Amino acid sequence: MKLRHFIAIIGFLTTSLIYCQNQQITLEDIWSGAFRTEGMQALHSMKNGKQYSVLNFNRTTRTATIDIYDYKTLEKVKTLVSSADIAEIQGFFDYTFSDDELQVILTTNEVPVFRRSRLGEYYVYNIASKKLTKVSDDLVQEPTLSPDGTKIAYGFENNLYVKDLSSGKVMALTSDGEKNKIINGITDWVYEEEFAFVRAFDWNADSNQIAFIRFDETEVPEFSMDVFGSGLYQTQQVFKYPKAGEANSKVSLHLYDLNSEKLQELKVDKAYADFYIPRLEWTNEANVLSVQYMNRHQDELDLWMIDTKTMTSDLVLEEKDKAYVDVTFNLTFLEDNSFIWTSEKDGYNHIYHYAKDGKLINQVTKGNWEVTNYYGFNEKTNSIYYQSVENGSINRDIYSIKLNGKNKKRLSKTEGTNSASFSADFTYFINTHSSATSPPEYTLNNSKSGEVVKSIKDNDRLAQKVGDFVTSKKEFSTINVNGNDLNMWMIKPANFDATKAYPLFMYQYSGPGSQQVANRWNGTNDYWYQMLAQQGYIVACVDGRGTGFKGADFKKVTQNELGKYEVEDQIEAAKKLGALPYVDATRIGIWGWSYGGFMSSNALFKGNDVFKMAIAVAPVTSWRFYDSIYTERYMTTPQENPSGYDENSPINHVGKLEGDFLLIHGSGDDNVHLQNTMRMVEALIQADKQFEWMIYPDKNHGIYGGNTRLHLYKKMTNFINKTLGDKLEKNKEEKEASKIKG
Structure with a gap:
């Protein structure tokens, strides 16, 4: 009886295992979050160098806690703050310590403005007294504690304010802020998007002066978007957006002295x-x-x-x-006010050490590879810690090096993508590692040797779950295109048969300095590519000229001609891949989002003898429509470089369309405006070209929210099957017919 029971269990497990390994990935699996990775939220190294804090959330009790852990043991030492103990608020989802770590700003509510900016409700929590102070009854921006922890500065309705936490007194530092005219201490739209920061003010070390940037947007042209919502009439969002060649905000630098209550402009x-x-x-x-x-x-x-x-x-x-x-954000001042700086001036991004007067002391790192992140400087050991691509441009590793450029050590041990968070005293670092075959794992490492002390968190459950599905290996290689060895990955069907010819679906982004061919764990799109591969497609990605981490010359070759060399590389790569015996050269498609949509459109139009179809999501269709800082960085202005703007913009090549084209955009895209798609649509109509398109109401550049992403990917999948998969359907029908005959 027991033996039969044991055999039955083995039989059940074997059957289950076989069944599980044959599960097919569905779009519902992908967009339900089934493949979501676990991480460490809001990790902060405490100043004592021995402990770190993490934000934890109990979904059962709906309680948020800031918990302190010991680096050496990885054991939880205490809960510093729990939302369950604070009656005044329902919870919080982010936190920021004061410099002395005696207080913490709790984020309880936020409303997005643009990509990085938020309006929020914030509280300052005193850890010793457990006193909770609301920053403001209004929704404010970028609350920042003074270094001595006695005051907090923030932005509200384009003005700057400082609140004394002891007395509760609020002082207005500026009064001329006005929507779409003057902004004090908070960046305008284009600075936020292209210089990647929102807080344009900073406290000095003595907590008695605040320096800030003032933006005069008066002459910047306005852009408006209809917001359709659910009401009877649509509303309109109007904001200042400088397109290429148009007027930017006039910026000026200002200083407020809290002791004298004096405001003045600073000039150089x-x-x-x-x-x-x-x-x-x-x-x-x-x-x-x-x-x-x-x-x-x-x-x-x-x-x-x-x-x-x-x-x-x-x-x-x-x-x-x-x-x-x-x-970059890599400028770092040492105790003597000498500073660390990163630069591409020798052809690759490297670390330099300068005296406080700007005299070069030495170039710290050297070689035909790029430094990709600067982590910090240990004054005690005179060591710099950084991330680089020394082990191949698709990988990331952690290194230490002396300030004089000697005694370099590779601290990360496993090939793939490694990133580090160092303890305040640089004794330890928490390493996050992933690769195309390994989901993210968090380990505690010794900063001298790099040796793993303990594993903190892994995603083994996710790895096992992914193992239950039919997947294929992501194969990394290089392909020689137009005289350059370009990085590439390829995913083939699990039942790949080299004697058959498969349709090829290519993905790329291609923007300056970007990278899509990287040895890291799956992003959401990777599961989609796996799903497509199991449906009978080969999926490939090639990083062409203009992409990053292979030196300045490789990256900057596209200068003044965005869309020329990158498109040539995608077309030539498609030709080379199409010549492979297992690729059907008559069924090659390409897709991309944003810059990638600009590229896929161009590839289909200019490469009409190569590509059968393309999907363009939220594409730039003419660089004349995009913002000043990004576009002029690579193209100068349209007044100076009209041919560069026009000769490579897909809107000017619609007459060459021969294949199938799907154009997708969100009507609430504040970044790449719907104008791009509307002008493309009109050009296609006037050229008498048939195409398909989809507008997602009120959705921004990310096109998400509710059921939106699932709908979007279903639409794209159906379009791929319709335009590239006709023979696939015939093969399925033939197989089914042969089964019936058998």
């Missing part, structure tokens, strides 16, 4: 005609402010030091490039 000793201020940051000296100024062409970047005591300025560093200079 150089006349700039049309310029940006992409970064400002106080140094370790309370009266010395660092500010970066950049010309409109973005091929010159100046680093200034402004002494707010003497009101003098020194130009300490000038970066120039024949194409453009990248703005």
